Amino acid sequence: MSEVRAKGRIEIDRELCKGCELCISFCPRNVISVSDRLNASGYLPAVFNDDGECTGCAICALVCPEVAIEVYRG
Amino acid sequence: MAKVLMNGNSAIGEAAIRAGCQCYFGYPITPQNELTEYMAANLSRRSGCSFIQAESEISAINMVFGASVVGARAMTSSSSPGISLKQEGISYLAACELPAVIVNMSRGGPGLGSIAASQSDYFQATRGGGHGDYRTIVLAPSSVQELADLTHRAFDLADAYRIPVVVLGDGMLGQMMEPVEYAHEAPETLQVRSDALRGARGRPSRIVKTFTSNPADLERINWSLFRRYRLIAERETSFDTFLVDDAELVVVAFGIAARIARGAVKTVRAAGLRVGLLRPITLWPFPADVVRDSARKVKHFLVFEMNMGQMLEDVKLSLEGAAEVAFYGRPGGVIPTPSEIARVITRLYYQNGLRVDR
Amino acid sequence: MRKVYTRPALLKRAVFHYCPGCGHSIVHRLIAEVLAEMKLGDRAIGIPPPGCSVFAYDYLDVDMAESAHGRGAAVATGIKRAYPEAVVFTYQGDGDLAAIGTAETIHAANRGENITAIFINNAVYGMTGGQMAPTTLSQQTTTTTPYGRDTRLEGYPVRMSEIVAMVKGAAYVERVAVNSPANIRKTKRAIRKAFQTQLDGLGFALVEILSPCPTNWKMTPLESWQWVDKVMAVEFPLGVIKDVTGGEGAA
Numbered sequence: 001m002s003e004v005r006a007k008g009r010i011e012i013d014r015e016l017c018k019g020c021e022l023c024i025s026f027c028p029r030n031v032i033s034v035s036d037r038l039n040a041s042g043y044l045p046a047v048f049n050d051d052g053e054c055t056g057c058a059i060c061a062l063v064c065p066e067v068a069i070e071v072y073r074g
Numbered sequence: 075m076a077k078v079l080m081n082g083n084s085a086i087g088e089a090a091i092r093a094g095c096q097c098y099f100g101y102p103i104t105p106q107n108e109l110t111e112y113m114a115a116n117l118s119r120r121s122g123c124s125f126i127q128a129e130s131e132i133s134a135i136n137m138v139f140g141a142s143v144v145g146a147r148a149m150t151s152s153s154s155p156g157i158s159l160k161q162e163g164i165s166y167l168a169a170c171e172l173p174a175v176i177v178n179m180s181r182g183g184p185g186l187g188s189i190a191a192s193q194s195d196y197f198q199a200t201r202g203g204g205h206g207d208y209r210t211i212v213l214a215p216s217s218v219q220e221l222a223d224l225t226h227r228a229f230d231l232a233d234a235y236r237i238p239v240v241v242l243g244d245g246m247l248g249q250m251m252e253p254v255e256y257a258h259e260a261p262e263t264l265q266v267r268s269d270a271l272r273g274a275r276g277r278p279s280r281i282v283k284t285f286t287s288n289p290a291d292l293e294r295i296n297w298s299l300f301r302r303y304r305l306i307a308e309r310e311t312s313f314d315t316f317l318v319d320d321a322e323l324v325v326v327a328f329g330i331a332a333r334i335a336r337g338a339v340k341t342v343r344a345a346g347l348r349v350g351l352l353r354p355i356t357l358w359p360f361p362a363d364v365v366r367d368s369a370r371k372v373k374h375f376l377v378f379e380m381n382m383g384q385m386l387e388d389v390k391l392s393l394e395g396a397a398e399v400a401f402y403g404r405p406g407g408v409i410p411t412p413s414e415i416a417r418v419i420t421r422l423y424y425q426n427g428l429r430v431d432r
Numbered sequence: 433m434r435k436v437y438t439r440p441a442l443l444k445r446a447v448f449h450y451c452p453g454c455g456h457s458i459v460h461r462l463i464a465e466v467l468a469e470m471k472l473g474d475r476a477i478g479i480p481p482p483g484c485s486v487f488a489y490d491y492l493d494v495d496m497a498e499s500a501h502g503r504g505a506a507v508a509t510g511i512k513r514a515y516p517e518a519v520v521f522t523y524q525g526d527g528d529l530a531a532i533g534t535a536e537t538i539h540a541a542n543r544g545e546n547i548t549a550i551f552i553n554n555a556v557y558g559m560t561g562g563q564m565a566p567t568t569l570s571q572q573t574t575t576t577t578p579y580g581r582d583t584r585l586e587g588y589p590v591r592m593s594e595i596v597a598m599v600k601g602a603a604y605v606e607r608v609a610v611n612s613p614a615n616i617r618k619t620k621r622a623i624r625k626a627f628q629t630q631l632d633g634l635g636f637a638l639v640e641i642l643s644p645c646p647t648n649w650k651m652t653p654l655e656s657w658q659w660v661d662k663v664m665a666v667e668f669p670l671g672v673i674k675d676v677t678g679g680e681g682a683a
Contacts, residue, residue: 009433018452020646020653026613043452059613061437065457066448071437097514124513128506129539136503136536140510143497144477144518148510166500271495273518275474281489283498285482 008056009072010048016068017045023060023069029053032060077253082218082243085254086151086177087112089222093229094261095175096146097124099137103156104189105245106179110151122264131156135163135176142172143282145270147229151177153245154195155186157203164238165204168299169284173232173267175225176210177241179248182407190407191246191330196384199240200358207296209303211239211310212357214328218252224355226258233267235306242357244380246330246409307359314353317343321350322428323374325419326365326389328354330409331379337412338419346431347423357385362392369396374426376400378415380408398426440464442473442493449487453653455610455643456484459552460491462610462620463521467494470627475519477511479504481528484559485552488523502532505540508547519630521548526565527557530592537596537638544601544635548626551592551638554645555664562648566590569667574648589667593640597674603635605674609642611660615670625677634677642668 012023012032017039023046024032031054035047045068048054056073080088087109090098098113110127118125124141128134134150141148152160157178167174180195182188199212211231213224221243228239266272271282286292316336318324327335332353339351352368354361365375375397377386386401393399402418404410423430439445442464448457467473478496480488481504489496499507504522511520522529529537529551540547556574557563563576567589571580581589597605604626608619619641626637642664644656651659 016447020452022453022653022657025654025657056433056436058437062613062616063458065450065452065454067439067443067457067461069437070435070439072433073436074433097510099510126509126513126543129535132503133506133536133539136500136506137510137513139499139503140479140497140507140512141514142510143507144511144515146514148514162500163503166498170498270515271477271497272515273475273477274493274495279493279495281496281498283489283496285486285498 006050006052006054007073008054009050010054010060011070012046012048013068014039014045014047015041016066017043018066019043019045020065021046022063022065026059026063028057028059029055077255079251080218080254081108081249081251082221083108083179083248084112085218085222086225086241087116088256089225090149090175090229091117091120092256092258092260093226094147094264095149095229096122096264097138097141097148098150099126099128099134099148100151101128101131101134101156103153105181105248106151106153106177108248109177131159132163135160138174139163139167139172142167142174143271145267145272146264147233149175149177151179153179153181154183157195157198161204164210165202165206165208166284167238168202168208168210169206170282171236173236174238175228175232175241176238177225177243179243179245181245182405188407189245191244191409192381192405192407193244193329193331193379194381194384194405195242196357196379196381199242200360200388208299209358211235211237211306212242213239214242214355214357215247216329216332216353218247218250219254221247222254222256231310235302237306242329244330310356311359311361312355313361313364314355316351316353318350318352318368320348321372322348323376323419323423324350324352324368324372325376325378326352326385327378328357328385334410334412335378335415338415341412341416342419342423345420347420348429348431349419349423360388360392362388365389365392366394366396369393373397374400374428376402376419376422378402381405440468442468444491444493446490448491450484451647453644453646453656455554455641456552457491458610458616459550459619459641459643460488462616462623463550464492466620466624466627470624472519472627475517477518477520479507479520479522481524483525483528485523485525502528503536504528505533505536505547505549509540509543509545512545512547519627521550521627523550524552525558526553526555526567530566530590538599541596541602541636541638542599544603546630546633547636548630549636549638550623551640552643553640553668554643556645556648558645558648566592567668569663591668593638593673596638601635602638602674604629604637604677606672607640607642607668607670609660609665609670611642611644611657629677632677
């Protein structure tokens with residue numbers, strides 16, 4: 001719905017993710033949700049919804065215990 | 075160089091310094107405090123060296139572990155109860171293949187025991203002592219000179235084979251004052267062991283560890299350690315003999331007991347008894363082959379030790395039934411005299427109908 | 433767009449064996465970042481404990497040496513005395529540092545050993561299955577306090593940082609947590625300061641980190657992160673407990 005290009009983008013390594021959902025809890029823009037597809041370890045990983053709201057604040061990466069998130073900004 | 079009169083404990087310290095010992099970590103316990111104090115006075119003054127009176131014997135052995143990890147010649151010392159405390163640390167050193175020198179000036183046990191000389195830590199020293207399958211080289215000096223020589227040798231053996239080495243003395247050897255000559259000067263620069271962990275500069279990072287979640291890995295490590303132990307047994311077994319060539323009965327004794335036994339052997343020889351003395355110097359590796367070979371000619375052995383019968387088992391294992399083995403032991407820190415041992419030998423000799431030269 | 437966050441160079445590419453939501457891997461990551469930023473990676477020697485983090489050496493790409501349980505401060509002392517150029521740090525759990533390792537910790541601090549101690553406090557013994565730790569809270573249920581910790585029989589939660597701070601050789605002691613973005617940033621600053629204390633030769637540095645253990649607390653990751661604030665931090669107040677370094681504070 002926003003016309004402005006997204007300021008940020010993240011990439012979640014779905015095989016590293018253990019579905020702790022902390023990134024989801026702390027994301028200030030609600031751009032992360034739980035996938036409905038299991039990963040190879042049997043977790044439902046987090047998935048990034050690239051709808052233009054991400055600011056690249058990197059809070060998700062900061063809290064991710066698995067270092068599963070890379071963040072892009074700019 | 076000239077001989078100096080020193081007590082055993084101090085001689086160990088001087089020898090260690092001359093062997094390039096960089097770190098000493100210890101804790102006071104009778105009867106080895108002269109060693110700790112010697113290191114406090116002399117090691118701490120040497121550039122690059124460290125002396126710490128640690129908060130416990132446990133802490134001290136773990137400090138030795140750390141110093142050894144980074145390639146330093148490190149030692150600790152204690153007496154029986156304190157050596158018990160160090161056993162976990164020694165097991166870790168052995169598992170990680172780290173050199174270290176551990177001096178035990180043993181005293182009477184078990185428990186708090188007595189402060190007098192005893193030899194009741196033989197099992198503890200030669201069977202690993204801590205948990206798991208491992209061995210440490212065990213050197214048993216019999217004089218102040220040997221305390222010095224074997225302390226130096228301990229550092230060399232530890233580095234050569236990446237193994238903890240125990241110098242097993244006792245409270246009497248530690249207190250005795252005898253002339254001692256040092257074959258080496260203290261080194262100008264301290265060596266750093268080649269495989270030391272010194273930070274991952276210009277190479278991949280390394281790990282010194284023992285834990286594995288895969289038993290098969292641990293099995294491999296165990297077999298590897300024991301191949302090395304076999305090599306050490308082939309190369310480093312050491313012993314001394316006195317008048318064994320024509321002996322009908324051989325006394326087997328180590329350390330201070332061997333000093334006493336030597337006097338007894340001289341006495342009984344003067345009375346025409348053909349008695350000899352076999353003195354293991356490495357208690358591990360034990361000179362099993364020597365004992366077994368001597369059973370071709372000698373059918374009677376008397377094991378004399380200041381304990382309830384520990385080396386006795388190694389003698390019996392070595393002989394595999396090829397000869398009679400008698401035992402005389404005095405535990406608790408009681409020091410028998412040469413004449414007492416001479417009486418024991420004499421009784422045994424006659425009771426077995428052995429040949430007497432008149 | 434440019435990449436603004438990626439795996440730190442000193443963290444090996446390995447899947448963490450820790451439970452979802454565990455604080456260990458966050459602290460590992462912060463240590464890796466700090467060591468790289470301070471260019472200490474090739475001088476660092478880390479000492480992991482027995483415990484969940486025994487495998488820290490599989491993650492941190494620096495030289496590491498195992499220690500017997502509780503003896504990290506003694507091993508670190510031996511390393512630092514024998515090779516002062518090393519930047520040595522222990523990484524210890526609550527049992528390791530505050531139960532079996534109490535003597536080693538207090539005395540290393542007392543001697544002012546120039547080492548850095550990273551102390552992970554999760555109020556429970558994790559790897560062995562959730563038994564009481566010295567830092568277990570009053571009435572907290574663990575497998576060895578199945579009816580809740582009774583302080584009359586089992587003593588009180590130990591405030592190890594405050595105890596260590598009392599010895600003169602301790603130069604910098606701070607308690608932080610890794611249960612929120614703000615706290616994670618503070619933890620990183622505290623870790624950096626703890627290494628700086630060592631570099632400056634000022635004495636013993638201890639960073640106590642309140643860390644969530646969802647599995648043994650029997651909570652979801654988010655619940656456990658909240659429990660750190662709501663319950664743990666009440667008993668173990670966050671903040672600088674001692675700082676004689678004269679440098680900038682972490683908070």
